[in-house]
Amino acid sequence: MTFNSVLDDVQIYEAGKPIELVVREYGVDPKDIIKLASNENPYGTSPKVVSKLEEVSKNAFVYPDDSMYELKEALADKFQVNEHNIIVGAGSDQVIEFCVHAKCNASSKILMSGTTFAMYEIYGRQTGAKIIKTKDDEHNLYQFSLLYEEEGADIIFLCLPNNPLGECLDSQDVYKFLDTVDKNTLVVLDGAYQEFASYKDSAKSINPADVISKYPNVIYLGTFSKAYALGGMRVGYGISNTDIINTLYKLRPPFNITTPTLAAAIEALKDEEFVEECIVKNFEQMTRYEEYANSKGFEYIPSYTNFITMYLGEYNSKQIAQKLLEKGVIVRDMTGYGFNAVRITIGTQEQNTRVFTILDEVLKNS
C-alpha cells in the first residue's frame, strides 16, 4: 500500500525507557529501579492531586467536559489572560503538533536550535516541511537571525529552557529577537521547564500575557508534566492570540485529555506550594551533580531545568548508560544527539546518592 511520501523521512520518537522494560529485560526488582530518564518530578504527584484522582476514579466511563471550562478558567487566572487565549493539549506536545500542522506543508520551513526537543522535527517531517537548524547545539539567536534572513521560516521554535541540553536564553534577548520576526512567522516559545528557569534566574522568565499582547504571532507553551508532576496524565497548554488559538482548535480532536486528567490539572493548579517545594529541592540536588561532575573532571551544561547533561570525557556514554540500566538506573544516553554525554533527571536526595554510588562502580569497571 502506498502512503503519503512525506512519511518516508519520519523518525519515530525514542522515549525514555520505562521501568516495566527494565524489569522485563534485566530482571531488576521494580523497587530498586531509579528512573531518571524522562524528567518526571521525582517527588511524585502532590498528595492533594492523588486524593482527587482517587475520588474521580469512578468517573472513568464519562467523557471529559470538552469545553474544559474550569481548567481554562484556572489557567486564565494564573496567567492573567482570557480563556479564549488558551488551548489545552494532551501534553504541550500536542499543541506543538497543532502548530506544525496548522502552519506547515511540503513547501514550509521550520527553524530551530541545533539540538533541541525532538518532536519539533518529527512533527515537522510529517508535513514534509524543511527543517533548518542552527550550527550551534545550544540556542544562539545570532545564528537564528542569520538563517531567518537567509531562508525565512514559517515556524521558529525556541525552547526556553532547552530540552535536552538545559541552557536558557534571557527573556530580554528573546523579545529583541521577536521584534525582528515577520508577523506571518509563528514563533513557538516552549516553556515546558519555565518554572525551573524562572526560579533559578528571573532574567529567564517569560510572561505569556506580556508576550501575546506585544506579539500577535507568538504562542507560549506550558505543561503539567514537569514541575506539576503530571507526566503520566498528558496535559499541557498553549497561550496565544485568538486568531491562532481558533485555528489550532480546528486540529484539536474532541476529548483530547482524559476525565481524570482534567480533574488532576485543575487540582494541581490549586497546590502551587507543592510545586515550589519541588523546585527548591531540585536545585539543591542539582548542586550535588555539579559537584560530582567536577570531582570526576566531567564537563556539564549549567542547567535551568530538572535535568543535567553531563559529558563523560574518555568514557563511552552509550556503554555507561547501558551498564547503569542493567543495575536499574535509567538515564538518557545522548549519543543519538551526537554527544558523548548522558542526560540525568535530578532525583530525590536518596536516589541521587544511589546514582553516584552506582555510577562510581560502573566507571571503575569501564
Next chain:
Amino acid sequence: MTFNSVLDDVQIYEAGKPIELVVREYGVDPKDIIKLASNENPYGTSPKVVSKLEEVSKNAFVYPDDSMYELKEALADKFQVNEHNIIVGAGSDQVIEFCVHAKCNASSKILMSGTTFAMYEIYGRQTGAKIIKTKDDEHNLYQFSLLYEEEGADIIFLCLPNNPLGECLDSQDVYKFLDTVDKNTLVVLDGAYQEFASYKDSAKSINPADVISKYPNVIYLGTFSKAYALGGMRVGYGISNTDIINTLYKLRPPFNITTPTLAAAIEALKDEEFVEECIVKNFEQMTRYEEYANSKGFEYIPSYTNFITMYLGEYNSKQIAQKLLEKGVIVRDMTGYGFNAVRITIGTQEQNTRVFTILDEVLKNS
C-alpha cells in the same frame, strides 16, 4: 497570520453536552442530570477497574510505558493476532486520525456513508481530501460500489454498526465488498460498537484476525469507550497488517495514552463478565425505547448499539432536545445531521423510566 488553506473548510466537532455545562447554564442539580448524549456506559466503570485506578493514582507523575507491552499483549491474546498487528490510540478516534493523515492529502478521496461518524469527515478535511458520501444515510454497499467504481477512493470508512444511526451491515456482505476493493485503498472497519452488534446478531460480527489475514488493506478499529465503560480514559486500538501499523506508528505521538488509562484498559480486559452484563441490560432496556416510540407513533432505526435514533414526527427535535436539557436530560439532537430526530443513549432502568416521564411532560407542552 496565514495558515494551511485546507483548514478553511474544517468544522469543529460538536461534542455531547457535558453535565458541567447543564449545571452552569440551567442550574440543574448535578444529581438530577441524566446524560444520554455520548453513548457512555450507563452502568459506570467496572468496580475492578475503579479499584485499579484508585491504586495507580499515585503514579500520575510517571510517563506511561510507551511500548504498551502489556496492553498490546492482552489485546493480541483477545483477538488472536500478533502484537505487531496492533496500534493503540487515544480513543479509536486517534487511529482514524492516523489513517487519514497517513493516506490522504489534497488530491485524495474518502468514501463514507451519507450519515456516519463525524470525525471521518473532519479529519479528512484537515488534509484537504475530497469527501464522498453515499446518497443513503444508512450504509448501502451498492451505492458504495458505484461511487467507488466512478470516483475511486484512498480510504473507505465502514462504521459497523453505524454511529449515529445504529444500523449494521452483515459481515458476509462486508467481506464480499472487500473482495472488490483495490489493495491500495485503505478500508477502515470501525467497530466502536461491535460488542453490541455481535451480541444482538452474530451475522453482524466481524473477526479482526480473519479480516486482516484475508485483506492486507483493511484496518479494524475497536474502543474501550463504549461497552468497556472507559469513555473518559481515551483509549482505542487498530488491528491491521504490520505494513499499515508501522506506517501509522510514524504518526503516533509518544505517550499518547495516560498512565492510568493504560492500567485501566489492561484491567478492563480482565473483566469481560462486566462487559457482557452491561450489554445484556442494554438490549433489555432498548426494548423499552422501542415500545415507547411505538406508543407515540414515532419511527426509529432498529439499533445494534447502545443508543437509539428516534424520529419525532410532528415535534421539532431541536426544541424537544432543548426542553429536555433544561430539565437535566441530555440527548443528542440530530438536526445538524438533517434529521428531525434525537439520538438517545440507552440508560439504566431507573434513568430510562425518568426519561420517559420527562419526555411525556415535554411532549405534552410542545
